[in-house]
Amino acid sequence: MKQQLFIYGSGRHTVPFLKYMAEATGKPRPNLGFLPTASGDDKGYIIRFYETCKHLDVMPHVIGVWVNSYEHPTSFEDRISQMDAIVVGGGNTLNMLAIWEAHGIDSALKKAYENGVVMGGGSAGSLCWFNGGTTDSRPGALSIVKGLAFVNKSHCPHYNSEPSRRPLYHQNIRTGKLTDGYACDDNCAIHFINGMVHTSLALDQESHAYHVFLKEGQVREDRIPNRILV
Numbered sequence: 001m002k003q004q005l006f007i008y009g010s011g012r013h014t015v016p017f018l019k020y021m022a023e024a025t026g027k028p029r030p031n032l033g034f035l036p037t038a039s040g041d042d043k044g045y046i047i048r049f050y051e052t053c054k055h056l057d058v059m060p061h062v063i064g065v066w067v068n069s070y071e072h073p074t075s076f077e078d079r080i081s082q083m084d085a086i087v088v089g090g091g092n093t094l095n096m097l098a099i100w101e102a103h104g105i106d107s108a109l110k111k112a113y114e115n116g117v118v119m120g121g122g123s124a125g126s127l128c129w130f131n132g133g134t135t136d137s138r139p140g141a142l143s144i145v146k147g148l149a150f151v152n153k154s155h156c157p158h159y160n161s162e163p164s165r166r167p168l169y170h171q172n173i174r175t176g177k178l179t180d181g182y183a184c185d186d187n188c189a190i191h192f193i194n195g196m197v198h199t200s201l202a203l204d205q206e207s208h209a210y211h212v213f214l215k216e217g218q219v220r221e222d223r224i225p226n227r228i229l230v
Contacts, residue, residue, distance in 0.1 A: 004118045005150060008189035009157045009207075011038075011090020011123030013052040016203060016229040017189055021085045022058045024118045024191070030084035032058040037099055038091025038124035041066050045089055065099055077108035083117055090123030093145050094137035097128060106148055113150055122186075123157050130155035132178055134168050142168055144177060151195050154181030160207065161186045170219040173212060180213035188226060200226035 006021050022030050034049045036042055041064040053060040063079055063086075080086065086109070088096075100106040113119050119129060127133045131149040133156055134142045142164060147155070156169040165183075172178040182190055182197075187207035191198045200209040211222040 001114065001116045003113055003116070003150075003194050005113075005129055005192040006118060006120035006189060007126035007129060007155070007157075007184065007192075008120075008122040008187075009126065009159060009161070009184035010186035011121070011125055011157075013048050013087075014203065015052055015055045017120075017122075017201075018052060018058075018087065019056055020189070020191075020201065020229060021087060021118055021120050022056055025084040027084050029057050029059055031061060031082060032056075033061045033063050033080065033083035033086045034089065035063050035086060035105075035121075035125075036089045036091075037065050037105075038093060038096035039089055040091070042091075049087075049089075065103060065105070076103055076105050077111070080105070080108045080112050080117070081115070083112065085118035085120070086112070088119075088121030088125030088128060090121075090125055092137045093124040093127050093135045093147075096124055097145070097147070110148065110150070119150065122184075126157045126184065127155050130181060133157075133181070134165065134172065134178075144172065151182075151192055152179075154178040156181070156183040156212070157186075159183040159185050159210070169212065173214055174217075174219050180211070182224075183210045183212050183221075185209070190224065197224060200224040201229045202226045203229060 129150045135145040185207040187203040188209045209224045
């Protein structure tokens with residue numbers, strides 16, 4: 001079973017990225033699920049998801065966590081398993097992962113991923129799939145958070161849009177606090193198949209993705225060749 005992950009730097013919904021995810025399923029009018037956990041199931045964010053999906057040949061679904069048993073008899077695992085692709089939104093990564101663990105959503109996502117459901121997202125929705133990275137989920141300063149490690153590398157979203165991200169990511173790799181990994185500018189994405197980079201895609205010529213690693217005591221960046229999505 002092919003395992004696919006499609007991540008990008010920004011958490012906002014864009015037609016080209018969601019269209020690519022939908023096509024990666026290989027199914028006509030796939031079930032596309034949105035997990036807005038990191039934003040607290042923000043209503044505006046959910047509305048923008050539905051508005052974006054109007055431009056796509058998909059069946060949109062929202063999997064919220066602020067629920068009760070009486071109105072939601074279907075388990076999270078059952079709902080997730082019925083999706084063909086799942087996009088995770090941006091927000092507070094630390095809170096999202098804690099909620100997922102409490103509900104068993106992390107295990108349900110892992111099972112679905114291994115069964116071929118395409119996973120992805122941006123910002124918190126990209127960081128969560130890796131073994132760790134820097135997050136603004138805590139007060140005071142950017143800090144390290146551990147992820148689900150579907151891809152056993154570190155990750156840095158917002159690589160070009162938040163000035164503190166790049167130098168801190170380099171520092172954490174240099175000091176061994178993070179493993180080597182992948183960074184994405186806001187408008188760039190990486191498609192992984194079976195844990196390996198398949199391709200990189202961007203919305204404009206200025207946006208890129210990188211493999212960031214330590215070599216001979218120095219942090220290096222290898223830009224991943226990309227193509228422009230239209």
